[in-house]
Amino acid sequence: MKYLLKSGTVLLTSLFLAASPLSHAGNRSCKAASGGIRQEIAANPELAAGLFNPYPDHNIGIISDAPKGYRPFYISHYGRHGSRWLANDREYSNVTKPLERAAKAGKLTDKGRKLLERVMLAREQARGIEGCLSPLGTLQHRGIAERTFANYPDVFANRAEIDARSTMTVRCVMSMNAFCLRLKELNPDLEIGFEASDRNTAILAHVYGAANEVDPAYKDYCRNGEYLRRAHAIVREKMGSEDFLDSLFTDYVFKNKEEEMNFIFYLFYLVSDQKNVMPENRMWDIYTPDQLYWMTVAENFRGIAKFGGHQGCEKWTLAYAVPLLEDIIGRCDNAVAGNGRAADLRFGHDVVLMALVPLMCLDGYDKVPDDPEKLLAAWNLYDITPMAANMQMVFYRPVRKSDGEVLVKILLNEHEVSLPLKSHNGKYYSWNDVRKLLNDRTNKYKTQTERTK
Structure with missing residues (x-):
């Protein structure tokens, strides 16, 4: 003291x-x-x-x-x-909706079912206080x-x-x-x-x-810039997104590639944020060390290429x-x-x-x-x-x-x-x-x- x-x-x-x-x-x-x-x-x-x-x-x-x-x-x-907590309920639902859809169709692995339980707990604990300062x-x-x-x-x-x-x-x-x-x-x-x-x-x-007023060209860059394609390529080719998703789902459940990539990144955010709000709800075990490293590379690049220098x-x-x-x-x-x-x-x-x-x-x-x-x-x-x-x-x-x-x-x-x-x-x-x-x-x-x- x-x-x-x-x-x-x-x-x-x-x-x-x-x-x-x-x-x-x-x-x-x-x-x-x-x-x-x-x-x-x-x-x-x-x-x-x-x-x-x-x-x-x-x-x-x-x-x-x-x-x-x-x-x-x-x-x-x-x-x-x-x-x-995560900024809004959409940041949770980007994760829970594909998992719930797969669960209803019987397309989750054992690992995927356990993950669904943990992310639903995280979403429920955040309900009504999304984006708020935690203790x-x-x-x-x-x-x-x-x-x-x-x-x-x-x-x-x-x-x-x-x-x-x-x-x-x-x-x-x-x-x-x-x-x-x-x-x-x-x-x-x-x-x-x-x-x-x-x-x-x-x-x-x-x-x-x-x-x-923010420059419309910057808004377009944030939504469609080359940095996004590069970050997504890291996830697909280096992180091995197909193998990662295969560990959670027995079949493809996403509506399109955009929903798939949103799921991967928002799941990473949800897992990352638990230490701030529910440290007992730890989920890092869903990643291998190699997957975790490349997700870090991709997200670090995506953040700095969007908002940094x-x-x-x-x-x-x-x-x-x-x-x-x-x-x-x-x-x-x-x-x-x-x-x-x-x-x-x-x-x-x-x-x-x-x-x-x-x-x-x-x-x-x-x-x-x-x-x-x-x-x-x-x-x-x-x-x-x-x-x-x-x-x-x-x-x-x-x-x-x-x-x-x-x-x-x-x-x-x-x-x-x-x-x-x-x-x-x-x-x-x-x-x-x-x-x-x-x-x-x-x-x-x-x-x-x-x-x-």
């Missing part, structure tokens, strides 16, 4: 450190040392869950000491909502808030002013509440303002289209992240200028971080391989966008020199990351240098934003 340096306040993080599978956020070299991702997934199938992975509370990075004479004064944050999701954001408070007590001292905003999605609002309420428990004097609105969505999740989509996705990065830069400038704000907290979605991370050039993640296997090794979703994934920018100023250089460090999932800039004392950078880098990146993609409005 860890204690804050404040009488009577106890951090509860250790109570749920075992909730998540092993991850190596911010340390890709670990994968080579451990024999590669294929071996990692074989040893720990939970890693195959990708962006459905629970937050790796047990694998938090070491926080370095601030440069001598510097003190933190402001934090800019973006966080994904915490663990959740684990609440714990994740409380834990992140606790550690942030403990690591940067100067930021959250006295009556510090905090602005918290979220999209209109309920799981994001609840994540914001969990995070901020924990901060208030740790310091009741904090002054926290809350807002969830469409105007926030326009900035915090521009690509969602809920508050913006892949060459097929970056002209849209990184452009849609520009309003968020401009908001971050502007609010950081205001804090540096002395507006008195201690923290800006933002709560949104994984697809936004998938674009924001390469847009900001964090830890070399702006380099996105096209080959799906190489992509998994260099840019995997279980490292970068697990449930409750977050980016934090922590600002420091000299204690005794009011006009001294402001420094900033950036953390991804509570691991300090590097930038392609000259650093000070490890991974601390001049805000002037970081600001120029980020402005250059927004300017590069801003013309794309104008064309896609």
